[in-house]
Amino acid sequence: MSILAVGSVAFDTIKTPFGEVTDIVGGSLTYFALAASFFSDVNLVAVVGEDFGEDQLKIFRGRRIDLKGVAHANGKTFRWGGEYSLNLNSRETLFTELNVFEGFQPDLPESYRQADVVFLGNMHPLLQQSVLDQVKTRRVVGMDSMNLWIETTPTELRNVLGRVDIVKIDDSEVRDLAGVYNLRKAAAAVQGFGPRTLIATRGSHGAMLFTPNGIFSAPAYPLEDEADPTGAGDCFAGGFFGYLAQSQSTDEATLRRAMILGSVMGSFCVEDFGTHRLERLTIDEINARYRALKQLTDFEDL
Amino acid sequence: MSILAVGSVAFDTIKTPFGEVTDIVGGSLTYFALAASFFSDVNLVAVVGEDFGEDQLKIFRGRRIDLKGVAHANGKTFRWGGEYSLNLNSRETLFTELNVFEGFQPDLPESYRQADVVFLGNMHPLLQQSVLDQVKTRRVVGMDSMNLWIETTPTELRNVLGRVDIVKIDDSEVRDLAGVYNLRKAAAAVQGFGPRTLIATRGSHGAMLFTPNGIFSAPAYPLEDEADPTGAGDCFAGGFFGYLAQSQSTDEATLRRAMILGSVMGSFCVEDFGTHRLERLTIDEINARYRALKQLTDFEDL
Numbered sequence: 214m215s216i217l218a219v220g221s222v223a224f225d226t227i228k229t230p231f232g233e234v235t236d237i238v239g240g241s242l243t244y245f246a247l248a249a250s251f252f253s254d255v256n257l258v259a260v261v262g263e264d265f266g267e268d269q270l271k272i273f274r275g276r277r278i279d280l281k282g283v284a285h286a287n288g289k290t291f292r293w294g295g296e297y298s299l300n301l302n303s304r305e306t307l308f309t310e311l312n313v314f315e316g317f318q319p320d321l322p323e324s325y326r327q328a329d330v331v332f333l334g335n336m337h338p339l340l341q342q343s344v345l346d347q348v349k350t351r352r353v354v355g356m357d358s359m360n361l362w363i364e365t366t367p368t369e370l371r372n373v374l375g376r377v378d379i380v381k382i383d384d385s386e387v388r389d390l391a392g393v394y395n396l397r398k399a400a401a402a403v404q405g406f407g408p409r410t411l412i413a414t415r416g417s418h419g420a421m422l423f424t425p426n427g428i429f430s431a432p433a434y435p436l437e438d439e440a441d442p443t444g445a446g447d448c449f450a451g452g453f454f455g456y457l458a459q460s461q462s463t464d465e466a467t468l469r470r471a472m473i474l475g476s477v478m479g480s481f482c483v484e485d486f487g488t489h490r491l492e493r494l495t496i497d498e499i500n501a502r503y504r505a506l507k508q509l510t511d512f513e514d515l
Numbered sequence: 516m517s518i519l520a521v522g523s524v525a526f527d528t529i530k531t532p533f534g535e536v537t538d539i540v541g542g543s544l545t546y547f548a549l550a551a552s553f554f555s556d557v558n559l560v561a562v563v564g565e566d567f568g569e570d571q572l573k574i575f576r577g578r579r580i581d582l583k584g585v586a587h588a589n590g591k592t593f594r595w596g597g598e599y600s601l602n603l604n605s606r607e608t609l610f611t612e613l614n615v616f617e618g619f620q621p622d623l624p625e626s627y628r629q630a631d632v633v634f635l636g637n638m639h640p641l642l643q644q645s646v647l648d649q650v651k652t653r654r655v656v657g658m659d660s661m662n663l664w665i666e667t668t669p670t671e672l673r674n675v676l677g678r679v680d681i682v683k684i685d686d687s688e689v690r691d692l693a694g695v696y697n698l699r700k701a702a703a704a705v706q707g708f709g710p711r712t713l714i715a716t717r718g719s720h721g722a723m724l725f726t727p728n729g730i731f732s733a734p735a736y737p738l739e740d741e742a743d744p745t746g747a748g749d750c751f752a753g754g755f756f757g758y759l760a761q762s763q764s765t766d767e768a769t770l771r772r773a774m775i776l777g778s779v780m781g782s783f784c785v786e787d788f789g790t791h792r793l794e795r796l797t798i799d800e801i802n803a804r805y806r807a808l809k810q811l812t813d814f815e816d817l
Contacts, residue, residue, distance in 0.1 A: 299696065395738075395739065395741065396737060397737045397739045398739060415720065418720040418721075419720075419732075421737065427810065427811075428737055428811055429814070430734040430735075430737070430811050430812055432732040432734075432812075435698060435723065435730055435732070436697075437699045438697075466814070469813070470815060470817060473814055474817075500817060503817055507816065509729075509732050510731070510732055511731075511771070512731070512733075512768070512775055512809070513768050513771070514806075514809065515776075515802060
C-alpha cells in the first residue's frame with residue numbers, strides 16, 4: 214500500500230561543528246519520503262520553484278516515490294539555514310525564506326485521494342485540514358506539528374488534532390500543547406484532543422509511544438559519529454509511517470516495531486549531512502540496526 | 516553476601532514545586548543503603564554528629580543494614596539544602612554545612628574488611644582510596660563521583676578509577692571526565708582509565724551501561740506523579756550494587772538486570788520526598804515495576 218505525504222521541500226544551508234553544506238535538497242517532506250520509501254510507495258504533495266529541476270528531483274528517482282503531486286510554481290524554492298551548537302542539541306535558525314511555499318495550496322491528484330496512510334507534514338493547520346478535506350478514503354492519518362502552530366494557531370491546530378489518529382511531535386511540544394509538564398499527564402491530555410496514539414520524540418534520548426493500551430519507550434541508537442541532526446525527526450516519521458503502510462496493521466506490536474524503525478531511520482540520518490546517508494542506505498543496514506536496538510535493550514526476567 | 520558502603524549521611528532540607536521538608540535524614544549513603552538493603556546485607560561506614568540519635572537511626576533499623584561502622588563524632592551532622600526548578604531537572608544548592616563530615620576519616624571495623632561488593636560513595640577521592648587500602652578482599656568495587664572532584668582533584672580521581680571495576684556517574688560527568696562530548700567515545704575513554712564497566716545515568720531519560728561486551732540502554736519508568744528527585748541516583752546505585760551482591764555474578768545478563776533494578780529503585784525514590792517512599796516500599800512493588808519496565812521496552816523482531 215502507499216502513503217500520501219504532504220509537506221515542505223526546500224534548499225537547506227546547514228552548519229554544524231563537523232562541517233557545513235549550502236543549498237542542498239532538504240525540507241521535512243524530503244527526509245520523510247526518502248525514509249518511508251524503504252518500506253512503502255510514497256505519493257508526494259509539495260511545491261517547488263523554478264530553481265528546482267531534474268538535478269534536484271533525481272534525489273527521489275529510482276525510489277518508491279511518486280512525484281505527480283509536486284507542483285512547480287513561479288519563483289524560488291523554500292530556503293532554510295541553521296547552525297547547530299557544539300553538542301548538536303540546540304540550533305539557531307539563520308534564515309527562513311518561504312518563497313513559493315508561502316502560497317502553497319495542496320492540490321491532490323485524483324489518484325492520490327483514495328489513500329491508505331496519510332501523513333500531514335509540519336505546516337499551517339489550515340493546509341493540513343485542506344489535505345484531509347480532499348482525501349476520500351484513508352486507513353490511518355498521522356501528523357507532525359511544531360511550537361509555532363501551538364502558539365499562533367491553537368484553535369486550528371486543535372481542529373486538525375480532532376481528525377487524526379497519530380501525532381508525532383517532540384516531548385517539549387507535547388508539554389506545551391497540553392500545558393502540563395509531566396510527560397505522562399501531558400500525553401494523556403493530547404490524546405484527549407483526538408489522536409489515540411501519540412509519539413513524543415526526545416532527540417538523542419529516543420522516543421515514547423502512548424497508545425490506549427500503554428506506553429512504549431524506544432531507545433535512540435548511540436552513535437559514535439554524528440554529523441548533522443537536520444531531518445532526524447522527519448526520518449523517524451518516515452520509518453514509522455512507512456512501516457505502518459507496509460504492514461497494514463496498527464496493532465500494538467506493529468506500532469512498537471514501527472517506533473524502532475523510526476529510531477533506526479533517525480539515527481542513520483544524523484550520520485551525515487542532509488540526506489547524504491539516506492541516499493546510500495540499504496535495507497540490510499536498516500535490518501542490522503533494528504537488531505542492534507534489540508540487543509541494546511534486551512534484558513531477562515528476574 | 517554483603518556490600519560495604521561508604522559515604523555521607525546528612526540532614527537534608529529540600530524544596531520542590533510539590534512541597535518542602537526540613538532536616539530529614541538524607542545523604543547519598545542513606546539512599547544507597549535503603550535501596551541496596553532490599554537485595555543484600557549492607558555494612559555502613561559513615562560519620563554522624565551528636566544531633567543524630569536513635570530517632571534518626573531508626574530509619575535503618577529492621578533492615579539488612581549493619582551500623583557498626585557509623586562513627587558518632589562531636590559536633591553537628593552534615594547538612595544540605597536544595598531547591599528544584601519547576602521541571603525538577605535542575606536544582607540550586609541553598610547551603611552545604613559539612614560539619615562532622617569535614618573531618619571524616621573512614622575507619623573500617625575489622626569484620627567489614629573481608630568484603631564482597633565495595634561501594635565508594637561520592638566523596639573526596641583520597642577518602643575513597645583510604646577505604647580501598649583498608650579492604651583485604653573484595654569481588655567487585657564500584658564508585659560514584661561528581662563534577663567537584665573531576666575539576667578539583669583530577670589526579671586523585673584518576674588514581675581511584677584505576678582501582679575500581681564499575682563507575683556510576685551521570686552522562687554529563689562522563690563527558691567532563693573524558694573531555695569528549697560524544698557519549699560513546701567518552702565512555703570508552705573512561706573505561707580506558709580503569710573501570711571495565713561504566714554506568715551513565717541520565718535522569719528521567721534512563722541510564723546507559725557500557726561493558727567490554729557492548730552497550731545496554733535502560734529506560735526510566737515514566738512516573739505520573741513526581742515529588743522530589745533527591746537521592747534518585749543513589750537509589751539507582753543501591754539497586755544496582757545490591758543486586759550484584761545478591762546474585763554473586765557480574766556477567767552481562769546480571770549487569771543488565773541490575774540496571775533495571777537501579778532504574779526501578781530510582782523511580783520509586785522520586786515518588787515522595789526524601790526517603791519516604793523507600794521506607795514504605797515492598798519487594799512486591801519492586802518486582803511489579805521491574806515487569807512494567809520489561810513491558811515498557813518489549814518489541815518483537817521484524
